[in-house]
Amino acid sequence: MNNNSSEYLNFIDEALELAKKLPRHFSKFSNKIYDNHQKLVIVVLMQKLKMTSRDIVKWLEVNEFVRLSIGLSRVPVHTTILRFLKKVKNLIGKLLDIRQADSIAIDSTGFEAEQKSYYYRTVWNSEKKQKARRYVKLSVAVDTDKQLILTHKIRMGPRNDNIDFKGLLKELKVQYVIADKAYSSRKNRDFVFYNLRAKPIIPRKKNEGGYNVVHGRYKIEFDDKLYHQRSKVETVFSVIKRKYGSVLRSKKFATQRVELICKLIAYNLDRKIKIYFLFLRIAPEPLNKTFLNTPKFFICMPRGMYKSRTFRRVYVKTPGGKTVIHYEKRKPKQAHCAVCKAVLHGVPRLNPTRMMNISKSKKRVSRPYSNLCSKCMRNKIRESLR
Numbered sequence: 077m078n079n080n081s082s083e084y085l086n087f088i089d090e091a092l093e094l095a096k097k098l099p100r101h102f103s104k105f106s107n108k109i110y111d112n113h114q115k116l117v118i119v120v121l122m123q124k125l126k127m128t129s130r131d132i133v134k135w136l137e138v139n140e141f142v143r144l145s146i147g148l149s150r151v152p153v154h155t156t157i158l159r160f161l162k163k164v165k166n167l168i169g170k171l172l173d174i175r176q177a178d179s180i181a182i183d184s185t186g187f188e189a190e191q192k193s194y195y196y197r198t199v200w201n202s203e204k205k206q207k208a209r210r211y212v213k214l215s216v217a218v219d220t221d222k223q224l225i226l227t228h229k230i231r232m233g234p235r236n237d238n239i240d241f242k243g244l245l246k247e248l249k250v251q252y253v254i255a256d257k258a259y260s261s262r263k264n265r266d267f268v269f270y271n272l273r274a275k276p277i278i279p280r281k282k283n284e285g286g287y288n289v290v291h292g293r294y295k296i297e298f299d300d301k302l303y304h305q306r307s308k309v310e311t312v313f314s315v316i317k318r319k320y321g322s323v324l325r326s327k328k329f330a331t332q333r334v335e336l337i338c339k340l341i342a343y344n345l346d347r348k349i350k351i352y353f354l355f356l357r358i359a360p361e362p363l364n365k366t367f368l369n370t371p372k373f374f375i376c377m378p379r380g381m382y383k384s385r386t387f388r389r390v391y392v393k394t395p396g397g398k399t400v401i402h403y404e405k406r407k408p409k410q411a412h413c414a415v416c417k418a419v420l421h422g423v424p425r426l427n428p429t430r431m432m433n434i435s436k437s438k439k440r441v442s443r444p445y446s447n448l449c450s451k452c453m454r455n456k457i458r459e460s461l462r
């Protein structure tokens with residue numbers, strides 16, 4: 077047995093272990109030739125190998141090792157597999173059940189729902205007006221350390237991102253929630269902060285108003301370095317689509333959903349095996365927790381007097397990398413001519429206390445009537461001569 081086939085056998089062992097969460101048979105009257113555990117392994121394997129149900133049957137026929145490790149005495153017909161896809165739709169979601177992580181990232185992506193090629197759909201059928209892009213939308217929460225999928229939500233696309241945010245997070249125990257601008261809203265931040273007791277790292281939308289707004293009781297310091305961890309979700313999407321295909325072969329949404337979940341299960345299993353081997357070889361830790369330990373987040377409620385905009389806010393970056401707010405008094409108005417109200421140049425805009433400390437020559441212009449502009453000064457002198 078070479079290395080490649082042992083990879084499959086590892087995968088099957090893990091899948092069989094996972095399948096134990098399913099009941100052995102859906103009904104006590106079922107014919108009990110194959111049990112649900114074996115069928116699930118076949119279905120997940122089908123996604124891993126990017127095969128159709130007919131292909132996997134043929135593949136199993138020639139592959140004795142695999143058949144043995146799944147425990148199949150004979151090879152099922154392809155319709156058995158398809159029927160299983162239909163039946164398992166309510167239970168299969170429970171198989172992805174990791175609920176704890178340090179930091180998670182949330183994002184969504186689309187999977188093509190039909191096998192017709194892009195050319196066939198658009199160019200060849202170009203007279204048809206109906207060109208609406210139909211796809212299946214997958215939203216996931218991903219552990220950014222281990223890159224495992226925690227929770228998922230699958231819908232018919234197109235749909236907005238925001239609706240699935242709470243649903244994805246509800247049962248999770250996390251410290252940081254990283255998401256992109258599409259999820260930016262006060263409700264989402266409040267949910268993460270108050271319900272999960274975690275820290276939301278979501279950038280603000282352009283039109284969302286003030287920079288670093290104080291939200292209720294807490295203030296979020298946006299951290300670029302942590303936010304960069306979000307790209308792990310995109311990595312996961314890219315891996316799933318490359319390894320297990322971005323097209324769903326089923327025609328009905330319910331079975332498309334099962335197919336997609338099988339892809340996710342296959343991904344998680346592969347990833348777990350990989351992490352396991354990394355630890356066996358005592359490779360450098362694949363987890364980058366180091367900078368997660370330094371919280372860049374603090375609760376702050378400004379003193380009452382600082383809540384108003386009487387004071388100017390200055391954002392100062394401290395040596396520790398934090399950004400803190402300094403409240404400074406606003407500058408007084410520019411000095412004006414006492415008669416015509418024109419701006420007086422050469423008179424600095426300083427607070428009275430500072431004004432007291434600078435030299436007399438800097439406070440005013442060196443000409444008679446220094447509270448008047450030059451024109452008004454001339455008029456004044458002429459008047460006094462008459």
Ligand SMILES: [Zn+2]
Pocket residue numbers: 413414415416417418448449450451452453
């Ligand atoms: Zn004047």
